[in-house]
Amino acid sequence: MFDSRHIKTFHEVVRTGSYSAAARSLGYTQPAISQQMKALERDVGTPLFTRVGRGIRLTEAGEALTRHAGTILDSLLAAQQQISAIARLRTGRVRLCAFPSAGATVIPEAMARLAAEYPGIRVELQEGEPPDSLRRLARGECDITLGFTYPGLHVEVPEDLVEIPLLEDQLTVLLPAGHPLARRRAVHLADLAAERWIAGCPRCRANFLHACAEEGFTPDIAFTTDDNLVVQSLVAAGVGIAMMPALVLSFLCHKKVTGRAVEPHTRRKVSAYVLRDHLRIPATALVLDEIKTVAAARVGC
Incomplete structure (x- = not known):
C-alpha cells in the first residue's frame, strides 16, 4: 500500500527534476525527500530512480508510476473534497x-x-x-x-x-360524521361494543383486541387493511368504524369522517x-x- 505523502513527493520530484528542487517546492530538507523516496521504493519493491551524473533518471518502474501518480493524487483530492462536503453537511x-x-x-x-x-x-x-x-x-x-x-x-x-x-400518540376512533356518538368530544370504548370494526396492521390490531378485552367485549371485525386511506373510505361509506392513532386525524380526506378520543385513554x-x-x-x-x-x-x- 502506497503512502499518499510519498506519492505527492514523488510527483514533485518528477515535475521539478531533482530532490533539491522538490525539497524547495515542498518546504522539506533534501535528506527528507531522499528518505521518502527510499521508503516508496521499499513499498513498490524496485528502484524508481537511477543516478546519472549529478542528476536522476526514472527507471521503467518510475515511468510506470509517473503515468499513474497524477491520477492517484487527483482521486485523493476528489475524495478529500467529497468527505469534507459530507462532514460540512453540504452533501x-x-x-x-x-x-x-x-x-x-x-x-x-x-x-x-x-x-x-x-x-x-x-x-x-x-x-x-x-x-x-x-x-x-x-x-x-x-x-x-x-x-x-x-x-x-x-x-x-x-x-x-x-x-x-x-x-405519544393518542388513540382515537374514526366515526361517520352522522354517527350518534360523533357529537361527543370523547367516546368510551365499551359504548362501541356493538359496532362493526375495521382493523389495521397486525400490531395495531393486537392492541385493539387487547383494549376491547379490557372493556369486556370481543369486537366484530368486518375488514382488515393496512391502508389508512382505505380505512377512511370504509368509515365514510358507513360499513364500519376504526380505532386509529391521532396522527391520522391530520390527514383525514373525507368530510363524512370524524375522529374522537377514546376512553379509557390509550397512547x-x-x-x-x-x-x-x-x-x-x-x-x-x-x-x-x-x-x-x-x-x-x-x-x-
Missing part, C-alpha cells in the same frame, strides 16, 4: 424508514425544514412498520427508522439500536431508532434533529 444521503402515519405527518415537515437549510442532503424514504422495520435497520438497509410501541405489547429491539423517544409511543455508531454521522444526526424538532412541536397538539 450526504440518509435512508429513512417510517410507518405510514408518521410518513404522512412528521416526515414531510421535517424534510421541508431540512431542504430549506441543507439542500444538498438527500433523504431516501422507505415505508415499514415494526418489528420488520427494526430488523431492516439492524441489517443496515436503512439509517433511521421511525417505529411505535403500545403499552403492554412488547417489541424486541436489537441491542445495537438506540431508541430516541419522539412523542402509543413513537420513537426513532438508529444504529449507535450512526449517531456520529453528520447527515444522520441532522435528520434526527429535524425529526425531533417537528415531533416536539406536535406534543400536546
Whole structure:
C-alpha cells in the first residue's frame, strides 16, 4: 500500500527534476525527500530512480508510476473534497424508514425544514412498520427508522439500536360524521361494543383486541387493511368504524369522517431508532434533529 505523502513527493520530484528542487517546492530538507523516496521504493519493491551524473533518471518502474501518480493524487483530492462536503453537511444521503402515519405527518415537515437549510442532503424514504422495520435497520438497509410501541405489547429491539423517544400518540376512533356518538368530544370504548370494526396492521390490531378485552367485549371485525386511506373510505361509506392513532386525524380526506378520543385513554409511543455508531454521522444526526424538532412541536397538539 502506497503512502499518499510519498506519492505527492514523488510527483514533485518528477515535475521539478531533482530532490533539491522538490525539497524547495515542498518546504522539506533534501535528506527528507531522499528518505521518502527510499521508503516508496521499499513499498513498490524496485528502484524508481537511477543516478546519472549529478542528476536522476526514472527507471521503467518510475515511468510506470509517473503515468499513474497524477491520477492517484487527483482521486485523493476528489475524495478529500467529497468527505469534507459530507462532514460540512453540504452533501450526504440518509435512508429513512417510517410507518405510514408518521410518513404522512412528521416526515414531510421535517424534510421541508431540512431542504430549506441543507439542500444538498438527500433523504431516501422507505415505508415499514415494526418489528420488520427494526430488523431492516439492524441489517443496515436503512439509517433511521421511525417505529411505535403500545403499552403492554412488547417489541424486541436489537441491542445495537438506540431508541430516541419522539412523542405519544393518542388513540382515537374514526366515526361517520352522522354517527350518534360523533357529537361527543370523547367516546368510551365499551359504548362501541356493538359496532362493526375495521382493523389495521397486525400490531395495531393486537392492541385493539387487547383494549376491547379490557372493556369486556370481543369486537366484530368486518375488514382488515393496512391502508389508512382505505380505512377512511370504509368509515365514510358507513360499513364500519376504526380505532386509529391521532396522527391520522391530520390527514383525514373525507368530510363524512370524524375522529374522537377514546376512553379509557390509550397512547402509543413513537420513537426513532438508529444504529449507535450512526449517531456520529453528520447527515444522520441532522435528520434526527429535524425529526425531533417537528415531533416536539406536535406534543400536546
